[in-house]
Amino acid sequence: MSLPTAHLLVLVGGACAMTGLLWVGIVAPGPWGREVLMAGPLGALAVAVTGLGGVLAMTPWKTRPMTDWWTMWLGAMVLRLLATPALAYLLYSAAPLSPEAMCLAVAASYLAALLAEAVGIARHVGRVLLTS
16 A cells, blocks of 8 residues: 555644644743744744655655555654754754743644644555455
8 A cells, every 4th residue: 555645744744834823823922032932933844844854755655565654654753753853953053042942842843743644644544444
């Protein structure tokens, strides 16, 4: 089987975008400054870039045995787990951001993207198993 590439890209990108927008919606009316406000969208952007890269690294459009997909997904997760903090640190170093806010934003976006991707893959595998 192959995985739905476009669907996975939309899920990961959408989860990151929603996390960034939710961050802005919560932080903007509050007493926090610009360095806290911008940490959310930039953290979500860092996770989106590494998340989309991880999905593409799995080459989900290729047909593989179902048992191989979990190994590919874990490999992509390790890639993201290493690349996300590095990219977040580069963004933090390039712009005046709150370190606590940046860590929280990256963690929230990472968890949202991981959950969205896991649910998308699980639903697809469930549909494939039901039709087999």
